[in-house]
Amino acid sequence: MRIREENRNVFLLTTVTLCCVVVAGTLALFEPVLGQGAEKQVADGRPTDASPQEPVRVVGARFVPNINPRER
Structure with missing residues (x-):
């Protein structure tokens, strides 16, 4: 059985795919x-830190170019 030159890439791709599927x-x-059993995850009962976050740039805000890169 000979595989045509046009079909060799498809045959190679199919072979590699099947080998990967078998291994997976x-x-x-x-x-x-082989792996360890899944441990039951329980939510932490402690309250989270609700401090205000740092301000972020809002999408759609006016763009101001940074002319002097040393000033941040």
Whole structure:
């Protein structure tokens, strides 16, 4: 069986794709056995810091070019 030159790239792509699917499928089957069990995640009951955030530039605000780069 000979593969035409026009179809060699498609054949190579198909072969590589199938090999990758087989490897990924095999690893997915053995992941629960080899990996550690999932730990139950519980939300932290402590309150979060509600301090005001730094101001940010609003989209649509007038643009002022920085003429002197040393002044920030």
